[in-house]
Amino acid sequence: MTIENTTTGWGLIGASTIASEYMIDAIRAQAGHDVVAVMSSSLERGKAYAQKNDIEQAYDSVEDLLNDPKVQAVYISTTNELHHDQVLAAAAAGKHVLCEKPLALDIESAKRMVKACEDAGVVMATNHHLRNAATHRKIKELVDGGAIGKPLFARVFHAVYLPPHLQGWRLDKPQAGGGVILDITVHDVDVLRFIFGAEPVEAISMSQSASMAQEGLEDGAMSVLRFDNGVLAQLHDAFTVKHAGHGIEIHGESGSIIGRNVMSQQPVGEIYLRDENGEQLVDLEPEGLYVRGVASFCAALKGDGQPSCTAQDGIRSLATALAVVESCKTGAAVAVPGVGEE
Amino acid sequence: MTIENTTTGWGLIGASTIASEYMIDAIRAQAGHDVVAVMSSSLERGKAYAQKNDIEQAYDSVEDLLNDPKVQAVYISTTNELHHDQVLAAAAAGKHVLCEKPLALDIESAKRMVKACEDAGVVMATNHHLRNAATHRKIKELVDGGAIGKPLFARVFHAVYLPPHLQGWRLDKPQAGGGVILDITVHDVDVLRFIFGAEPVEAISMSQSASMAQEGLEDGAMSVLRFDNGVLAQLHDAFTVKHAGHGIEIHGESGSIIGRNVMSQQPVGEIYLRDENGEQLVDLEPEGLYVRGVASFCAALKGDGQPSCTAQDGIRSLATALAVVESCKTGAAVAVPGVGEE
Numbered sequence: 275m276t277i278e279n280t281t282t283g284w285g286l287i288g289a290s291t292i293a294s295e296y297m298i299d300a301i302r303a304q305a306g307h308d309v310v311a312v313m314s315s316s317l318e319r320g321k322a323y324a325q326k327n328d329i330e331q332a333y334d335s336v337e338d339l340l341n342d343p344k345v346q347a348v349y350i351s352t353t354n355e356l357h358h359d360q361v362l363a364a365a366a367a368g369k370h371v372l373c374e375k376p377l378a379l380d381i382e383s384a385k386r387m388v389k390a391c392e393d394a395g396v397v398m399a400t401n402h403h404l405r406n407a408a409t410h411r412k413i414k415e416l417v418d419g420g421a422i423g424k425p426l427f428a429r430v431f432h433a434v435y436l437p438p439h440l441q442g443w444r445l446d447k448p449q450a451g452g453g454v455i456l457d458i459t460v461h462d463v464d465v466l467r468f469i470f471g472a473e474p475v476e477a478i479s480m481s482q483s484a485s486m487a488q489e490g491l492e493d494g495a496m497s498v499l500r501f502d503n504g505v506l507a508q509l510h511d512a513f514t515v516k517h518a519g520h521g522i523e524i525h526g527e528s529g530s531i532i533g534r535n536v537m538s539q540q541p542v543g544e545i546y547l548r549d550e551n552g553e554q555l556v557d558l559e560p561e562g563l564y565v566r567g568v569a570s571f572c573a574a575l576k577g578d579g580q581p582s583c584t585a586q587d588g589i590r591s592l593a594t595a596l597a598v599v600e601s602c603k604t605g606a607a608v609a610v611p612g613v614g615e616e
Numbered sequence: 617m618t619i620e621n622t623t624t625g626w627g628l629i630g631a632s633t634i635a636s637e638y639m640i641d642a643i644r645a646q647a648g649h650d651v652v653a654v655m656s657s658s659l660e661r662g663k664a665y666a667q668k669n670d671i672e673q674a675y676d677s678v679e680d681l682l683n684d685p686k687v688q689a690v691y692i693s694t695t696n697e698l699h700h701d702q703v704l705a706a707a708a709a710g711k712h713v714l715c716e717k718p719l720a721l722d723i724e725s726a727k728r729m730v731k732a733c734e735d736a737g738v739v740m741a742t743n744h745h746l747r748n749a750a751t752h753r754k755i756k757e758l759v760d761g762g763a764i765g766k767p768l769f770a771r772v773f774h775a776v777y778l779p780p781h782l783q784g785w786r787l788d789k790p791q792a793g794g795g796v797i798l799d800i801t802v803h804d805v806d807v808l809r810f811i812f813g814a815e816p817v818e819a820i821s822m823s824q825s826a827s828m829a830q831e832g833l834e835d836g837a838m839s840v841l842r843f844d845n846g847v848l849a850q851l852h853d854a855f856t857v858k859h860a861g862h863g864i865e866i867h868g869e870s871g872s873i874i875g876r877n878v879m880s881q882q883p884v885g886e887i888y889l890r891d892e893n894g895e896q897l898v899d900l901e902p903e904g905l906y907v908r909g910v911a912s913f914c915a916a917l918k919g920d921g922q923p924s925c926t927a928q929d930g931i932r933s934l935a936t937a938l939a940v941v942e943s944c945k946t947g948a949a950v951a952v953p954g955v956g957e958e
Contacts, residue, residue, distance in 0.1 A: 288896060342634035418856060426826050426836060426856060433769065433867060478820045478947070480840045482848050484768050485869065494768060496840045496850045498822045506824050508838045508850050517872040517890040518865070527827065530859040548859040607822070 285345035288352035289323035300564035340367040354451030365390040399581030400588030405468035408568040422526030432585040435513035453491040458511040460595040472503040481602040506582035627687035630694035631656035631665035642906035682709040696793030707732040718929040741923030742930030747810035748908040751878040764868030775854035795833040800853040802937040814845035823944040
């Protein structure tokens, strides 16, 4: 056995901000894993990105990256309309796939992606980060343990200001899956599914195009979801407000959980439990959200469990986000379709 | 001129909890005003209530109370289905009317009530208390003064626990206008209309019957309203949660206003302003909400301005609450009808 054989090489499909800010470090934090290649449609951009991030190879085509024998897994963070063909190509090449959310722009495409990976025998996961947070895992633990009695309501506050360096396709490219619902609401859905172990069955929403979004896209949305455990959840997602803060609340018959500053990519935030005994700050052991997500993916590559957010989870969050988008357009409650795969 | 002529006598139609907890004191706080009579359908209850609250006369019919020459104004806090006939009778008797919310169970009834008072030349007002709070008046002042830039979103948190002594018709009498939407959502609507000086044009909502409400009534609702100034507002109203707290938030392009513990009948709560300079607690001068509302009504009796919450305001909040109820039933966005009177 040679040293090389013990390293799982990752290729980045997309020379993205999220990869350089979080994912490269998260992959390199795993023993035996390294980022060895990056693909950008601009070779010049790819080379600069590779150099800056100490990545061996830059390619300007997915095909070339997938042909690199050092690449055994790919992390896909291109714009959303590209995910489908890239996942199918990766599966065909026998590479494991960690894909950004939303998986695709329609459910049928997402299902094809998941089936292609299943058929190829490669691991596929969705990169929803929030369910990896110590905060949200603690909330789930409290809810499951009966700390608030029967859960009745959830509130998700995820109205933020889209940083200037991200004010691109999210604001003006419907064909790339822009808009706040596919960008942020989809995360809210995933974390609520995780906390409750329940599925959204119905969505209503109103959207706003206040100042930033163009081409018919929304830069704000207020939505309500009904889950199959009876919980009603209200979501507020926006790109346009600078000082709203962010958080999540779960209200039950005998208590409430208040999460402040927890809808973050970083391991931050506080959880308070309120019940008949008053309000108490809950102890947490923060760890990197993406590090934990990648760790579960890497364990799955060795046959040890499932990724913390599976490919099926990605279909579910997409299906719900698409129901929210449709409700904004039609003004009607939209049933969230089952994914038909379980 | 005799001493008697300087006193405006009030009759209470309904020997209610809200009257004994707030309104009798609020009326007696006004110079030249006193509560001189009470009507309860049970004379025994009426007499006990009169004795306890130092009220001269108890009646068991509206007609008898309205025939009392010492009564020049009435405060109506019976169950909602009774308001219509009682207001019409009061107007016919030439009595001024302060009526609890919701004014009625349908818009046409509410319009008839308002028109009857107009035709009779008596003052009519709606007893929405929140717009009289120092907290909400400060929020309006901040929004109007541009403290948060263009307002984009509002969130109203009004999910509380219905106290045991009020767990009656609100939970099991649809014909009396029970349910959390006509009881609480209607207040949210009024305070948002007040803060923004804008009208709701469209409503969506999902309701819940978790544990307390029966007979098809809801004990929880999550709603979204679109206002004619572009603001989206989300509302969470419930009777079923004990530790959710209550509050209101207004989020604008350049700042946010956070109101904590402000959806109260009492002069309590804090307002925070968040902007590029950080978060600051805003100075307030609390005063009794109902005292201030009654003071504006009494001033209007002397020709000095309008009641803080007019009869028209009551039609508007009812129209919006009814749109919310309808959306819960139909699953569709419901346009809020104009009241057609301005």
